Amino acid sequence: MAKDLKEIKDIEEIKELGWDELLPGAALFSFREPVEDVAEIPMEERPYAPTNSHEWQVGDWRVEKPVYNRDYCIDCQFCWVFCPDMSILSRDKKMIGVVYEHCKGCGICVEVCPTNPKSLLMFPEHMDNQEALAMWPKKEEKK
Amino acid sequence: MLEIRWHSRAGQGAVTGAKGLADVVANTGKYVQAFAFYGSAKRGAAMTAYNRVDEQPILNHEKFMRPDYVLVIDPGLTYTADITANEKENTKYIITTHLSKEELIKSQPKLEGKEVYVVDCMQISLDTIGRAIPNAPMLGALMKVSGMFDLDYFKGAMKKVLSKFPQKIIDANMAAIERAYNEVH
Amino acid sequence: MAKKYELNEVEVWDGNMAAAHALRQADIDIVAAYPITPSTPIVQNYSKFLADGYVDGEFIMVESEHSAMSGCVAASAAGVRAATATSSQGFALMVEVLYQASGMRLPIVLTVVNRALAAPLNVNGDHSDMYLGRDAGWINLCSYNPQEAYDLTLMAFRIGEDLNVRLPVMVHQDGFICSHTAQNVRPLQDEEAREFVGEFKPVNSMLDVANPVTHGVQTEEDWHFEHKARQHNDLMNSMKTINEVFAEFKDRTGREYTPVYTYKMDDADVAIFALGTTVESARIAADQMRQKGIKAGVVSLRVLRPFPFKEVQEVLSNVKAVATLDRSAPGGTFGMLFNEISAALLAGGKKPVVLNYIYGLGGRDTTINMLKEVYEDLDKCAKAGEAVVPLQQFLGLRGPKLSFY
Numbered sequence: 001m002a003k004d005l006k007e008i009k010d011i012e013e014i015k016e017l018g019w020d021e022l023l024p025g026a027a028l029f030s031f032r033e034p035v036e037d038v039a040e041i042p043m044e045e046r047p048y049a050p051t052n053s054h055e056w057q058v059g060d061w062r063v064e065k066p067v068y069n070r071d072y073c074i075d076c077q078f079c080w081v082f083c084p085d086m087s088i089l090s091r092d093k094k095m096i097g098v099v100y101e102h103c104k105g106c107g108i109c110v111e112v113c114p115t116n117p118k119s120l121l122m123f124p125e126h127m128d129n130q131e132a133l134a135m136w137p138k139k140e141e142k143k
Numbered sequence: 144m145l146e147i148r149w150h151s152r153a154g155q156g157a158v159t160g161a162k163g164l165a166d167v168v169a170n171t172g173k174y175v176q177a178f179a180f181y182g183s184a185k186r187g188a189a190m191t192a193y194n195r196v197d198e199q200p201i202l203n204h205e206k207f208m209r210p211d212y213v214l215v216i217d218p219g220l221t222y223t224a225d226i227t228a229n230e231k232e233n234t235k236y237i238i239t240t241h242l243s244k245e246e247l248i249k250s251q252p253k254l255e256g257k258e259v260y261v262v263d264c265m266q267i268s269l270d271t272i273g274r275a276i277p278n279a280p281m282l283g284a285l286m287k288v289s290g291m292f293d294l295d296y297f298k299g300a301m302k303k304v305l306s307k308f309p310q311k312i313i314d315a316n317m318a319a320i321e322r323a324y325n326e327v328h
Numbered sequence: 329m330a331k332k333y334e335l336n337e338v339e340v341w342d343g344n345m346a347a348a349h350a351l352r353q354a355d356i357d358i359v360a361a362y363p364i365t366p367s368t369p370i371v372q373n374y375s376k377f378l379a380d381g382y383v384d385g386e387f388i389m390v391e392s393e394h395s396a397m398s399g400c401v402a403a404s405a406a407g408v409r410a411a412t413a414t415s416s417q418g419f420a421l422m423v424e425v426l427y428q429a430s431g432m433r434l435p436i437v438l439t440v441v442n443r444a445l446a447a448p449l450n451v452n453g454d455h456s457d458m459y460l461g462r463d464a465g466w467i468n469l470c471s472y473n474p475q476e477a478y479d480l481t482l483m484a485f486r487i488g489e490d491l492n493v494r495l496p497v498m499v500h501q502d503g504f505i506c507s508h509t510a511q512n513v514r515p516l517q518d519e520e521a522r523e524f525v526g527e528f529k530p531v532n533s534m535l536d537v538a539n540p541v542t543h544g545v546q547t548e549e550d551w552h553f554e555h556k557a558r559q560h561n562d563l564m565n566s567m568k569t570i571n572e573v574f575a576e577f578k579d580r581t582g583r584e585y586t587p588v589y590t591y592k593m594d595d596a597d598v599a600i601f602a603l604g605t606t607v608e609s610a611r612i613a614a615d616q617m618r619q620k621g622i623k624a625g626v627v628s629l630r631v632l633r634p635f636p637f638k639e640v641q642e643v644l645s646n647v648k649a650v651a652t653l654d655r656s657a658p659g660g661t662f663g664m665l666f667n668e669i670s671a672a673l674l675a676g677g678k679k680p681v682v683l684n685y686i687y688g689l690g691g692r693d694t695t696i697n698m699l700k701e702v703y704e705d706l707d708k709c710a711k712a713g714e715a716v717v718p719l720q721q722f723l724g725l726r727g728p729k730l731s732f733y
């Protein structure tokens with residue numbers, strides 16, 4: 001019989017499932033249990049199933065990381081909309097920061113950020129965020 | 144097994160005629176088959192349709208047929224189609240024409256010595272239905288020649304088959320069937 | 329609520345009309361279709377039923393057969409009953425999505441009106457499309473006449489939707505020879521048919537918004553093999569459900585279906601093994617051979633997939649010679665039936681003479697006389713105890729005789 005993937009706690013366990021334990025059709029559920037109004041539940045409280053990509057960390061794919069600077073952000077939500085990996089954390093339309101577990105470092109959020117100077121900029125992965133913030137560029141003058 | 148081949152032009156209603164006959168026959172508890180040869184059947188192209196009638200379920204799916212009856216519903220096909228193909232010794236021909244039987248056989252000598260019946264299904268359908276759809280009158284003629292069903296029974300059965308059509312069309316078809324039944328000879 | 333369609337005890341329907349009525353009675357939610365000869369009338373009749381109020385579901389005209397099957401996949405994954413019809417080139421265009429449907433375990437029903445594959449372009453019947461899709465992971469049911477096209481289409485929903493199966497089902501019928509040939513059909517009344525088919529049971533429905541689910545996921549070497557194994561296992565085991573549905577249908581209608589179809593095989597020395605309308609024509613040929621003292625029989629696969637391996641072995645266990653008739657160009661080898669039947673026989677330790685005939689391509693007429701020639705060949709081989717004619721012959725072909733081996 002197919003094992004209920006929602007019951008499985010550990011991702012490693014899924015990798016070892018035999019053919020008779022998989023859900024037919026390779027259907028994958030997002031949550032361990034029914035969620036009536038997902039939009040009302042903050043991400044960190046959702047009962048993600050281990051097969052949800054939320055549980056799979058791809059942050060180590062990154063060579064550069066986006067750093068967020070609250071000082072210039074206008075909370076336009078562009079970065080939240082455009083991030084292909086849902087790695088921008090925003091609450092009540094207020095930008096909070098980047099989820100580094102999932103951010104792949106593609107730079108799209110930086111590209112779409114409309115402020116001057118930008119409120120998101122790419123820095124080397126190994127650089128400390130405080131150090132990055134300290135060297136934030138000044139406003140660019142219009143030519 | 145009774146086998147019938149129709150010669151027609153696409154659009155003249157041979158398939159509908161073969162299907163209508165099949166409907167009537169099936170209601171009597173017999174088994175039927177109605178099919179046609181389709182190529183790239185443009186309206187007006189010569190085509191053939193077929194009926195098989197039997198007391199047993201019909202298992203034969205070959206298109207090849209040695210017909211008991213050949214029904215020609217377009218006058219021109221008597222000359223251009225191979226209407227005597229795969230005939231039997233006693234194959235009966237019912238042919239749409241405005242000619243008399245003698246004139247017809249003279250104009251198409253390969254019908255010489257065969258059991259030929261003539262009826263002008265074209266004129267009948269124009270007079271009754273108002274369009275050149277000679278299939279219904281041909282069925283009337285077939286009933287007369289074959290004695291398969293008597294006229295009243297057949298008309299009653301055809302009314303049922305046509306029941307989805309407006310009364311005017313049903314009446315016109317009944318008139319066509321009856322006239323051909325009486326005129327075929 | 330759909331209107332009830334008044335049906336006579338005996339209707340005269342061609343295979344297309346029969347299939348269209350079965351679809352109408354099955355209460356399908358979504359038919360997504362792109363018509364193609366000779367299956368066009370299935371879709372045309374169905375859309376007329378819908379326009380006239382006899383169908384409650386939706387009919388979606390799409391821009392290609394690829395889209396037709398994609399629409400069915402989406403509908404089925406969303407959790408509703410979906411079906412469509414196609415033939416030939418349209419079937420070929422659908423192939424990519426056929427594998428999606430079976431891999432995603434969606435119980436879609438596809439009525440296939442078999443037709444040749446171009447080139448040369450040809451609208452008539454042969455089994456090229458059936459052979460093209462036979463490994464796509466679908467259950468394949470084969471009909472020989474309009475009645476069976478109707479019956480099997482109704483049963484297809486029950487079989488595919490069974491919770492132990494959940495696989496898509498194709499129902500095949502011969503283009504024109506069945507699809508455009510009107511014959512006596514005894515339909516079920518609407519209520520009976522509906523009751524037989526039953527309500528659709530959604531599984532992992534995408535419309536269940538409290539349980540968001542992803543269908544059509546990517547699996548690489550870590551999971552793909554296991555999923556395909558599971559799919560194969562369930563397809564192999566679907567024979568149990570198929571037999572149950574056949575049995576229930578027999579109880580209701582008296583019409584009996586078995587995974588392997590046989591005619592006079594109990595004492596047969598020689599047998600024709602064919603598919604489609606030829607099976608019935610071969611019965612006439614077999615009867616005529618029996619009048620000449622040759623013990624002739626006919627075998628066919630009612631269920632092409634899953635392949636009824638054991639049943640085939642059993643049915644052929646005493647024949648001396650069997651002719652496999654393939655109505656599809658074999659493309660550089662023997663026909664599919666020859667290969668699969670030979671393998672079943674060999675695995676069962678039997679070695680009768682097995683011949684292969686390629687026939688009927690592009691709608692070429694298959695006459696009773698041709699089938700009798702096959703029995704004559706078989707009789708010669710049976711008496712000689714070995715193949716005394718070529719193993720592969722082309723039947724009903726003009727020009728010099730074409731044969732191999």
Ligand code: SF4
Pocket residue numbers: 065066082083084085086087088098102103104105106107108109110
């Ligand atoms: S770098 Fe790319 S993945 Fe990371 S937060 Fe920005 S948009 Fe998202």
Ligand code: SF4
Pocket residue numbers: 072073074075076077078079080095109112113114115118119120
């Ligand atoms: S795009 Fe820039 S300004 Fe807009 S919310 Fe994101 S970080 Fe703030």
